Amino acid sequence: MKPSWKRRGIALIAAVAAATATAPVASPTARAEPAGLSVGNDKAMYVVQMLDMPVVAYDGSVKGLAATKPKAGQKVDPTSAKVTKYAAFLDQSHSAALSKVGGRKIYDYRYSFNGFAAELTATAAMKLQGMPGVVAVSKNEMLSLDTADTPDFLGLSGEGGVWDQLGGPIGGKSIDGAGEGVIIGVVDSGVWPESASFSDRNAKGKRVYQQIAGWHGKCVPGEAFAASMCNQKLIGAQYFNEGFGGSAGVDASFPDAYEFNSVRDADGHGTHTASTAGGNYGVETNTVLAGTMLGPISGMAPRARIAAYKACWGISPDGGCTTVDTVAAIDQAVADGVDVINYSISGSQNVFLDPVEVAFLFAADAGVFVAASAGNDGPDAETLNHPSPWLTTVAASTHSRVAIASGSLGDGTTLSGVGVADTTVSSGLVYAGDIPADGVDGDTAALCYEGSLDEDLAAGKIVACDRGAIARVDKSAAVLQAGGVGMFLMNVSPSTLNADNHLVPTLHVDELARATILTYVAGEGTPTGTINAAMITFDGEPEMAAFSSRGPISGGDFDVLKPDITAPGVDVLAAVSPYSSGRDFDFLSGTSMSSPHMAGIGALMTDAHPNWTPMMIKSALMTTAYQAVTDAGAPADAFDFGAGHVNPPNALDPGLVYDAGWTDWLGFLCGTGELEAPYCATIGIDPSDLNQPSIAIGALAGVQTITRRVTNVGATGTYAVSVDGLDGVSVSVSPDVLTLAPGQTASYTVTFTTNGAPLDVYAEGSLEWSDGSHSVRSPIVVRPVAIAAPSEVSSTGGNITYEVGFGTGGAFSATPVGLVPAEQIEGNVVDDPANDIATAIGSGVGYTLHTVVIPAGSTMARFSLFDDYTDGNDDLDLYIFDAGFNPVGGSGSGTSAEQVDIDIEVSPIGATTFHVLVHGWQTDGADANYTLFAWGLPPTASGNMAVAAPVVAVVGGTGTIDLEIGLLAADEKYIGAVNYVVGVTPVGQTIVRVDTD
DSSP: OOOOOOOOOOOOOOOOOTTSOOOOOOOOOOOOOOTTOOOOOOEEEEEEEESSOOGGGOOSOSTTOOOOOOOTTOOOOTTSHHHHHHHHHHHHHHHHHHHTTOOEEEEEEOSSSOEEEEEEEHHHHHHHHTSTTEEEEEEOOEEOBOOOSHHHHTTOSSTTSHHHHTTOSSOOSSSOOTTTTOEEEEEESOBOTTSGGGOSBOTTSOBOOOOOTTOOOOBOOBTTBOGGGOOSSEEEEEEOOGGGTHHHHHHHHSTTTOSOSSSBOSSSHHHHHHHHHHOOTTBOOOOEETTEEOOOBOOSSTTOEEEEEEOEESSTTSOEEEHHHHHHHHHHHHHHTOSEEEEOBOOOSSOSOSHHHHHHHHHHHTTOEEEEEOOSOTTSSSOOSOOOTTSEEEEEEOOSOEEEEEEEETTSOEEEEBOOOSSOEEEEEEEGGGSBOTTOOHHHHHTTOTTOBOHHHHTTSEEEEEOOSSOHHHHHHHHHHTTOSEEEEEOSSSOOOOOOOOSSOEEEEOHHHHHHHHHHHHSSSOOEEEEOOOEEESOOOOBBOTTSOOOOOOGGGGOSOOOOEEEEOSSEEEEOOHHHHSOSEEEEOSHHHHHHHHHHHHHHHHHHOTTOOHHHHHHHHHHTOBOOOEETTEEOOHHHHTTOBOOHHHHTSOSEEOOOOHHHHHHHHHHHTSOOOTTHHHHOOOGGGSOSSOEEEEEEOSEEEEEEEEEEOSSSEEEEEEEEEOTTEEEEEESSEEEEOTTOEEEEEEEEEESSOOTTSOEEEEEEEEOSSOEEEEEEEEEEOSEEOOSEEEESSSOEEEEEEESSOEEEEEEEEEEEEOEEEEEEEEOOTTOOHHHHHHHTOSEEEEEEEOOTTOSEEEEEEOGGGBSSSOEEEEEEEOTTOOEEEEEOOSSSOEEEEEETTTSTTOSOEEEEEEEEEEOSSSEEEEEEEEEEEOSSBOSSEEEEOOSEEOTTOEEEEEEEEOOOOSSOEEEEEEEEEETTEEEEEEEEEEEOO
């Protein structure tokens, strides 16, 4: 599976809710092909978004078609006459558009997304993009799938806990149980229906769930799955495989009985997430961990119903989930009537309007609470998935169950880590990389693949295996297969330690211990090791998982704080598919595991407050979260966990909530620039002003005031405000006291002023409203800057005007550099059959290497590929190396639109010679022709761009920059820049791009 490092933005052209006047906007016109290149006729799958509103948002504006948007608190009825009529109208418009270009329709999307999926040639896709009524055409992308004591840890169980307040975990004859009547839709890898977590009967065989009203879902039969396998707990099961080419495509992708061509879960991931979110109460697992019998497990909302939507195929790490299928699953879930969706799948990192995020936008507007995994690419910054504010993005942290484990080496060195060994093991010690089986290289053996170890050398030994590439438990299986009696599992870089249920006694250690172990093994003598029996405790404090993706996000100019919150995601015990693991229950880790915790808690909140909107629920969870969480031994921060760790008991009664809806979201999108429409002039807002619990200002230029509004969901109260943290930034809140009656809403403003804070460094703090019994806390991150200016502006040859804000004062100057045209390099690359850059480099097949010399004196190098400058429907990637072949940058999106910028002035490379590798990740035939563009940003002006700007910068003030573009050659792509100076200090730069082609 290919990682999605960046995503291209698409525009949403939509009508605003009834209160806002709207008008359609013409979609972008497809550009002509470059001379000499022809678009290929090979076909690929695309998601096509159409202009009209989907069913859940349609307001009756089409003559003869009644409104289908459900009233507040109600769900859409896909069987009603008005809905079926409008859905048929949408389907007809899809077919009409497709008929004009030719292609095979795969899905119609109608309910939370208006559009269709189709198999198209690249020519047809470009023609569609230019047609009236078509908003965006997005190529199909491959996404990846990103609890014994957690109910007690989260305050759900026990006397007075959340379950108790909602009628208990199982309810009774006259009362409902926790989550009763709430439906959780799980878009994932399917479900194992025989699991006790999804039974609708008790131990005596008596049905304890009744039929639920208002449900329109169904059970679709398929391979090893009969419709009768659904029941009144597992009330829906559908599968979507057209992104894999339909049933034939799934069978071809997984030929060795590797997958079920049905909703049945082969991987186990979907079963795990579903049972975590809403599995039955008190399901016995008979799981022993380090000699301790773990108690029964329960889902977060044990009386909720589960509907499984299988859109992910294959056993990890093979296969994945396509956007064509996941959008279809989301669309169907909303039509069926789910209240909550869990989406433990990767996604966009900085684009709010890719097809999946758009589908969730309309789902949220229809009243569906969406929890999505933050991603597993931590601990690096700016790695987070799902940036959109209309869903709840969940980070992962540990929980109270801790496996305390230790070991030692024969020289007396002690080792600490995690593990679940129930007996002590002492034996000889070998490094897996030193004992490869015949025909296996040492690097492969080091990772302990099945069959990679020499059985004669591993037998009776503790084997030290490197982490990575395959599942951790598969490594212990390989050790057992080779006759080993124990395993040291060693991190090769900073990452989480996991107490998995291994097949041999295992001690999982960090990268520092790895160095110690390898040094010892490589020394003289016969190395030995010991793994001590582990101890289980249930009083651990939460710590951020190293793998959990972090913010900030660049989307919206860093004016959105993500993730939103954290929940348990390490060593979570839940039901799985015995097909892949041989177990009915197992431990899994990832933000995939933390997200269903939040989905289940969202279901409990829906049960407790059925009239609340998804954003009210999200607000309650965030403003009542606690911050006593660590990260690598230090206090975690807002980019690690957002508002903090979820605290469900307090969330039931939050006092005040921040609500937002359709018009708020469209105004936000206008402010980000992703949405362009006439109404943006009326409703557009600075992204920092979106009414959500968190506050983020990505560029605080001296002074900025943001606005929020709160609604009282409790008794009449008087709330006073306090601000904590934000060193070097002055904060003023007006008013500073709010007295609100039940249901009353009030607005307040917060003014931030730089007051000695270091520039270009985030200041973190919080704002809290309290009435003495409720504490309503908002996390805050602000980054003071000397100047707030766009990072890049562009035109097709005309003049450019834009605004800047000043965070420091004094004499101001803005001077041009460039403009200079690109060096255009024609190239050809063959397809990489492995779709893997490491494999391509090793084999020499699938890439082309160029040596590019940037002009001496350049301050920045830019390398780009463009979709319009390949000869077909290709997906090419870029990798940049310095003169010594050290990697210095890369770009790999789902298309051939790639860009890498390198700051020559501050990079360690020094020289201006680069090796540029073009990777044929997926060409539409045997190869692809392309044009590589390369620029060196000069240090001086070229005489073809003039700048007019203010001469004085005033702190907190703004200024207008006017760029006059001179005469440029046709059919070129130019770059330049505007450099800013206050006094004698350079304070920033805006890149200028002018395309005359």
